[in-house]
Amino acid sequence: PPETTKSCKDTNCSQLCVRAGECTCHEGFQLRRDGVTCEDVNECQTGSHNCSSEYVCVNTEGSFYCRFSCRPGFTLTDEVTCKDIDECEFGIHNYGTRCEDVDECQTSEKCGGHVCVNLEGLFRCECRTGFMFNTISKLCSTGFKLTRDGRDCEDIDECEDKPCSQECTNVYGSYQCYCHHGYQLSDNDGITCEDINECALPGVCSHNCINTPGGFNCTCPPGGYTLSPDGRTCQDVDECAAGTHTCSASEICFNLQGEHRCFNFECPTNFRRATSGSTGNSSAVLRCVKSCHLLDLECSHNPTHIITFTVISLQTLQHLKGPEVIALLRTATAVKPANLPDKPDVNFEILDSDEQNSFDVIKDSRDGLIVGLICQVKPILGPKELMLKVVIKYVQLGAVYQQNIMNIHILVL
Template structure:
């Protein structure tokens, strides 16, 4: 705690309170130094700052002493005025607060007495800072500077003191007081500025940019710290005649430009690396002249002398201070560059020198022809070139104007790669190759051929289709004498049909349209009532052969069941025929529709779904004759179907 000039205080005439407890500042300090004895009354300060009496119990002693210091200064002025015989109301321009203290000390003549306050307990002076209730050692309360506390005997709360507002800080000029809990701190009002940093002591310290690495000196420079800044000094020291640039490199000094008249009159300054030289001025002869041997006069230069001369192989005519070239054919003289330049005839006479292409050459030009042509004897026109004479094509060649065209024989096609060679056409691999031959297509160079299955077929005269071989007709079948030969597509079948009991074969086996058919009719024995009552009058067997359908788009009619019944019967007869499939309809691949042909009823058996061979089946059909709604009799037709594995 800072030292204080606090002295014991006494009762003032301005202090008139009802409190009864004797209170005294408990601090062991010396009195004011002579010549003046500042017997300051602390109560004066409390009056000035309008503090209640209980502040004696809750304010820190250091703050009370600060108030006492100011009180003593103002009080001494009042005492001095009284001793000099001045009135206590004199105006010294002390300010309101200090004036009150000064007048109070001027008027105060009372002896030192103890002040009492109402609580009845005495606070004695001790050698340590604080207040103590007399007789109760435990009630001693150290009043530390700036901190809150609770007084045990009075249960009073000590709040934080804002030293900045009360003017109790020791901040210097240019510093700003900032209150903290239990204390305060002083902070500069003006920043330290660039190159400095504020320390905890509130002083500004120079920042060493070289040590902290915040400088921007290049590698060729060395950093040197200065107050508030730094300096970049070059590491390399350049020799005489050189100077260091911004990058730290040594560059030559052009003394001829940097110095004023470095050479004597009549001399020419010539800069050199790191220095300069002075040379005597010489006569400057113009173009086409040079100094004579004496070096004092300009004479004409004969440019045409020498093995080549100035015209490089062309005619040369010397002139005073100049020359002129006599250029050869195909060249022209350039008066500015004074040389013979080639004439570009192709550019000067476009389209008039060559029929096709013109190419400039030194002193002349050359004609050439596009592909497919050759240069004519006059060297300018172009004639057609017959490329076919060199046989560029693999097969046939046709010459055209300026070019040629290759073509191929039948069964070949021109290559898409070079347009010269002919490649075989694989007719079997074409999109239509599957339909060229009925069975199998075999490609050959430039052509193809068709083949048929090894047995049952033969190649048709057109060389593409396969025809069925009727082994039953050609006699190449292997059926026994008890079997009947039935031809099917791609082969034959040996079948033996017998009529059931009470039936007999009606005539010989006959070929009907596409079918091979036999028919058995009922033949009852005498008195055979069961046979007579049997409604089946006939049983027929029909053999047909069907191909494997590759493209099945609509029903295929395969069997026609013809009857002798008229399509339109009389109302008296009221007869009809009903067709039905009894057995063998695999996957419902067949149906029967009724129609009329030539006024008669006909039943048509149709294939409505494709069948993949080889496949054998028997389709059992019924022809029901209905009279007046009752079936009078029926005929059974057994259709033996053989499906080939081929579509032809």
Template structure:
């Protein structure tokens, strides 16, 4: 019988337990094979009752499978097969810890992981993974075997003077272990982690033990920091010492210190025993003193007095950076305009006049002075401090703006007409608003919107009576009767063009070009303005044999509308045709 978990777990020690697990399992198999119920488990104790019920219920699902081939063999037991009533499992002889399985109606003993089956094939014994090196402990850990497994514990390292006992570092008694190095005359005394060597006998006062335990004299003069007070000498004696007073003789200018130990200098300046004049300074020296003139004075050997030193004359150019003025016993430095005296009292620092805001706009500090500047769009007035606005619009030589210049503080701005224009990105030129493209015109549905500089026109175009309208701006001639000569001489098509140009445009200015399409090298054209040019503003010019142009040849000083008729006649292979573009 195979299960996902063993039928019984280790409960008793190996040497003393009865063969319970497999015996109870075999009893459950036998009861089920005889057709009895599995209720008998309730009369058995734990774990036998649990093992009995498990094996009895498992046998209920087992059926016997007949072997098709001849010859005796073991019948494998699978789920849904039942053993024959005559099949009786033998009483098992497994010992705990173990597991018991049924194979062909017989109980089979095997061991759990961590155990191995002994040679008697019934008893399980623990595998010592630590001894067989089958553990998984890492470096720095030690393996501890347990029943059926092992444990990895941290490796314990004891410091010097300690030893490991039952996984605990305990003090090592060097005295008991006789690992000390105390010599003869010393007794060993154990301490935590170490030991002491104590003499076996004590020395009297003034003596101490040597390395052999003998009593030797103590030299108090060298072992004590201050055995005698100041002014006395230390003399060592056996077991003690004595202090002997020093005898000192001091030379001129010195006297014995209060403790009588040394000779100290006599400060004649402090004691007032010097002979310096009132205008002199006394300086103490070792064993003597010196009389010096005060700073800024020098001694006059003839007059026997201290006289003032003119530092400005004595050290020209070295005492002050700019102007030096002598004073009694000293001197004074001063600076010229634009400078101030530095903190050292000698050098001169440039004054930053801009800190006082002397300028109307911008101030630049320069050496010993300052300079006022104006921002762009302003000029500096004659007072050198005030800035005045520049009127760029009135002073400009060229045209700053395409339409109108407006002066503002420090600059200027360009303006456009109030209607029909917007300012370009360059801020100088005006860009026409195409009302026809933006849909802001008011032309009716029967009219066509034509954009103009600064406005628009609503125009309607009707074809003459012998023409038909093929687009909003083009008319083509109807087929002429063969008897109508006037019809045949009229233009083949009439096209309406809306043109616009600026006033004061440089003349002559080409405003329109015309030519046949397609054109051939053998073509010849004649172009002219046949109507609307009574004031002579326009003229025509033939560019080549098949291209003509309309020119503005007279200056237009103010906005004005023109409606002119331009006619082009084409001579091609002996035939003359004409086209009439209308200019507006």
């Protein structure tokens, strides 16, 4: 500190005296021209303050302080918050009698080539597609890159780097991965294609399914089946119709699902084979007609003219709601009118059946002709083989003048 000498007692220094009565001032003050009076130094005017551009220098006695500055049209409400001044309310405007908003977006380039949105009393900048706000430099958002001149953002073709495991399609600002048929996009990363196990889906193949990368193959049981043109369904091979069966010339071939059976039917005495055949979908048939020797009266008087052997297959039925027609016996006899009792008639009768009497025959008509409906009336559990014998009697005036016998070999599967 300055030392006060005895000579200072004779001075009128307003603040400090040093050496031989010389006056001086405290920091923040300066000596006037009279050499004794100290006055305040205005640091805000001399530029000797250290306030930044966002603050305003405020001078005080012997010092100064920095205050946060608001732009024109706003006032400071606390140390850092600016509030809009309603010049119209306080009558301090210079635009006649009414205040109008200034559209800053029309008067100057406020947003550096981007989108300017005018608001009441101010404006807002919005970035063009591909840009994001950055206070230092232009920065492109994900999926875009700066053009060579650095003034704009352009789309990046990510597909050039082959990010997808199979197919890639570039889209604006991004990309999309796609998979080949039989593959699906992974839920984990969205870029990897995973094989679809079609065999895990219900009903893909009628028999066996083998999964392959990007596809699948259906196979059928060996022998008796072939794969249909749709590549999924196994269809039965009719060995009887195709001539690939193993039956001998004297046997009749009967086709079943996936296989076939050979039956050896023989015509009884006094009957000869008339026709025989094999059908893959319904029945195998052997027809025997009466052939009597000359002067064989017993044979001649036998009313049986035709004996037929056939085979049909039935599926196991555990529950039967009502009679189920399994065969139709046709005749050439017209339905007998009630007022003409002497007209020919036809009756049907079961001669031989299973122990449970699972079948019945019902007389009916089709197109004006008498028919017999052979029906299953009770459930049958397979696999089982049954023999059913049905007689067709042609009657006139109460007497049987002809009858035919139908022998049915039934396969319950």
